[in-house]
């Protein structure tokens with residue numbers, strides 16, 4: 001029988017972060033930041049677009065207000081520890097690229113680095129943003145797409 005609950009109770013029954021990604025942004029000092037995100041989706045086929053929802057308190061939010069690009073990174077199996085690091089520490093306090101020993105190369109857009117060990121990376125330019133409660137949805141148009149045939153995509157089971 002259906003019962004009424006508060007949202008966290010009802011959501012706990014159906015919620016599993018089966019898909020998780022990272023978003024790379026640029027810090028005001030020119031270095032780069034990483035954030036673990038679960039709230040992302042494709043939003044357009046032509047042109048290709050992805051939306052990411054970023055909390056107002058996140059340092060990544062500040063970064064995105066300043067530099068209007070993000071790289072959406074689909075992690076590989078070997079990047080599980082990086083997902084934990086990027087999802088628990090703030091780029092305000094640490095450099096996640098060096099703390100996570102991230103191996104990267106310049107992107108084709110010449111804006112943000114591409115993570116060499118990722119399963120796929122999409123270089124996006126922010127074209128729209130929408131405030132959504134305590135988050136902002138940044139919609140990015142995909143400019144270049146990368147994938148690594150040797151990397152197996154990580155997802156929660």
Ligand SMILES: Cc1cc2nc3c(=O)[nH]c(=O)nc-3n(C[C@H](O)[C@H](O)[C@H](O)COP(=O)(O)O)c2cc1C
Pocket residue numbers: 017020033034035036037038039040053054055057058059060061083084086087088089090091092
């Ligand atoms: C599995 C997982 C999923 C997450 N999803 C999101 C998300 O979709 N949006 C968001 O703003 N924060 C999300 N977070 C929280 C951020 O990753 C976390 O607060 C991070 O430390 C913020 O880093 P920053 O301050 O450098 O931007 C998630 C964390 C985890 C562990």
